[in-house]
Amino acid sequence: MIRFSNVTKHYPGQSEALRSLDLYIPPQQMVFVTGRSGAGKSTLLRLIALIETHSRGEVFIDNINIQKVAEKHRYFLRRQIGFIFQDHRLLNDRSVFDNVALPLVISGFDHKEIPRRVQAALDKVGLLSKQKKHPLMLSSGEQQRVGIARAVVNRPPILLADEPTGNLDPDLSIEIMQLFEEFNRIGVTVVIATHEVEMTSRLGHRMIALEDGQQIPFGSDQTGESIVGKLHE
Amino acid sequence: MNELKKSPPSTMQKLKGWKLTHLRCLRASLTQLLSTPTSTILTIAVIGIALALPAGLTFVLNNLGQMTGTIDTNNSISLYLKQDLSSDQINQLQKDLRSKKTINKITYISSEEGLEQYGKFSGEISRQIDEEISDQGNLIDLLGDNPLPAVLTLQPKRDVSPEALDSLVSKLKTLPEVDLAQFDSHWAQRLHSIIQLLNKFASVLSVLLVISVLLIIGNTIRVGIQSRLEEIQISRLFGATNAFIRRPFLYSGLLYGVLGGLLASTLLLISYSLIAEPIQQLVVLYQIEFPTSSSSIINYCFLTIMGGGALGIISSWVAVYLYQRGLEHQDFS
Incomplete structure (x- = not known):
């Protein structure tokens, strides 16, 4: 589903965020990408989401080399991807309903179909009763769930989440991760960047560890080591 | 995905969706x-x-x-003739003028015709401005003798330059039979x-x-x-x-x-x-x-x-x- 071949991402004036990365994520897999901040987790996700473009190498999504797709045609690839931000990035001047409906409006869905889909997505994240509220009236955990509803409302085959539980307490974090597992169970490829190695490694999914823009064996970095050590105890 | 299996929307549906979107x-x-x-x-x-x-x-x-x-911006020139000219003198003048290359057409308005036109025209205006002070006709009657001069209206050829017209007018002014020579529509131009x-x-x-x-x-x-x-x-x-x-x-x-x-x-x-x-x-x-x-x-x-x-x-x-x-x-x- 997602394949990186010798990918380097270079930000002007900075060191390389990803260095000659090779990576393959098969369809319907759930993957956690871990590593310290600056290790390249966010960059990896942003390259997949076509928010940024890589400097060298090749990125394939669904066997399409994204570099060969002109910017004005990339919208089609972007519709295959749901993205969840750490800071939600909801539109605060619009209701929860309108926020979740946005991807459907963008994709030109039938106007009668939209309410049904939005309500199904909000129901899934347990916020059906808050559809008329504005994002700022909700708690941080609820806002994050609105962000998730927005990402899945289009039923994309790929779901990307950048530190989705970064601002949440542990109980809420587990709830959110369970939500992702549910989507994965119905066939969605899920890639989650996180620094919460302890909680996520317990869930038993594939872990990809990054350090200085390169993949390292999971558990060999300091955080991973200590966690794996703890798990062994 | 489910929606892919659905039949594609008809043109009418698309049009309706397009209208709704806009x-x-x-x-x-x-x-x-x-x-x-x-x-x-x-x-x-x-x-x-x-x-x-x-x-x-x-x-x-x-x-x-x-x-x-x-x-009317046709550059016509009016020659107001002296009062005491005989009709022979006037005919001779017309002949002379006709021989000039720059002049296309000459119209002669005798003092009697001028009076008639004036009476008609002033009557119209005075009706429109104020009916009470009108009766210009009576005014003309009061004048007794016809005070209006005979007029020759000269129509120069179209291709004559403004400078040539100016020199023509100044030449016409010096003719002994002519009292006054002027452009009719200089201001309009x-x-x-x-x-x-x-x-x-x-x-x-x-x-x-x-x-x-x-x-x-x-x-x-x-x-x-x-x-x-x-x-x-x-x-x-x-x-x-x-x-x-x-x-x-x-x-x-x-x-x-x-x-x-x-x-x-x-x-x-x-x-x-x-x-x-x-x-x-x-x-x-x-x-x-x-x-x-x-x-x-x-x-x-x-x-x-x-x-x-x-x-x-x-x-x-x-x-x-x-x-x-x-x-x-x-x-x-």
């Missing part, structure tokens, strides 16, 4: 404008005034041009060339003002884009096409232009109603045809509104295009 977009743009009423009103006021000036100028000058067009000059001036001014309207709307849209960057970025992330992102801004530009055009039209109509009556009086006094009617001012208003809308769409399209072109080569969010 209506929704128009409504959203209107809401957007209403959400910042002060700046919207100020922007529309600036656009309205900038549109009203060229529209008003063009309107006035076009009408003036048509008006002077109805005045001068007015005509002044209007042509004003027309050029108005064209330059109109171009400048139209450019300023383009810049005002373009800049307003640019500011609008800046204030909605978050929404644009999120929309792009979820697969919005360039057209989808452009659309609400095009509608905003259209609304600014049309509302500015409406304001300009209102200003035009108000100004017109203020000058309509004095113009009517002038028309009566000078016996000229003033072609303005209320329908022509409404045409101008209609054109101003349409023009405003077109300018709005063009400038907002350029503003969004420049923004989107910048995005092609750079990461977003």
Whole structure:
């Protein structure tokens, strides 16, 4: 589903965020990408989401080399991807309903179909009763769930989440991760960047560890080591 | 995905969806404008005034041009002859003049014919101005002897230069039979060339003002884009096409232009109603045809509104295009 071949991402004036990365994520897999901040987790996700473009190498999504797709045609690839931000990035001047409906409006869905889909997505994240509220009236955990509803409302085959539980307490974090597992169970490829190695490694999914823009064996970095050590105890 | 299995929508359905999308977009743009009423009103006021000036100028000058067009500007020269000439002398003079290359046609109006024409003409005017003081006919009767001179009207050839005409007139003045020689419509010609000059001036001014309207709307849209960057970025992330992102801004530009055009039209109509009556009086006094009617001012208003809308769409399209072109080569969010 997602394949990186010798990918380097270079930000002007900075060191390389990803260095000659090779990576393959098969369809319907759930993957956690871990590593310290600056290790390249966010960059990896942003390259997949076509928010940024890589400097060298090749990125394939669904066997399409994204570099060969002109910017004005990339919208089609972007519709295959749901993205969840750490800071939600909801539109605060619009209701929860309108926020979740946005991807459907963008994709030109039938106007009668939209309410049904939005309500199904909000129901899934347990916020059906808050559809008329504005994002700022909700708690941080609820806002994050609105962000998730927005990402899945289009039923994309790929779901990307950048530190989705970064601002949440542990109980809420587990709830959110369970939500992702549910989507994965119905066939969605899920890639989650996180620094919460302890909680996520317990869930038993594939872990990809990054350090200085390169993949390292999971558990060999300091955080991973200590966690794996703890798990062994 | 389920929706892929569904049969494709029919053309009617697509058309309906398209209409709904655009209506929704128009409504959203209107809401957007209403959400910042002060700046919207100020922007529309600036656009309205900038549109009203060229529209008003063009309107006035076009009408003036048509008006002077109805005045005889055929360069004819009137020769007022001395009173005591015999008909032989007059015939000889006509003959002499006919031999000149520059003159096309000569009309002779004897003093009796002149009196008749004057009586008719002055009677008409006095009826129109004020019926009470009229009865010019009686006035002429009172004069007793006919005071009017015989007149020769010379029609020069079309290709004669103004300089040649001037020298012709000064030569004619020196003839012993001639009391006075003058151009009949010199003033109309001068007015005509002044209007042509004003027309050029108005064209330059109109171009400048139209450019300023383009810049005002373009800049307003640019500011609008800046204030909605978050929404644009999120929309792009979820697969919005360039057209989808452009659309609400095009509608905003259209609304600014049309509302500015409406304001300009209102200003035009108000100004017109203020000058309509004095113009009517002038028309009566000078016996000229003033072609303005209320329908022509409404045409101008209609054109101003349409023009405003077109300018709005063009400038907002350029503003969004420049923004989107910048995005092609750079990461977003």
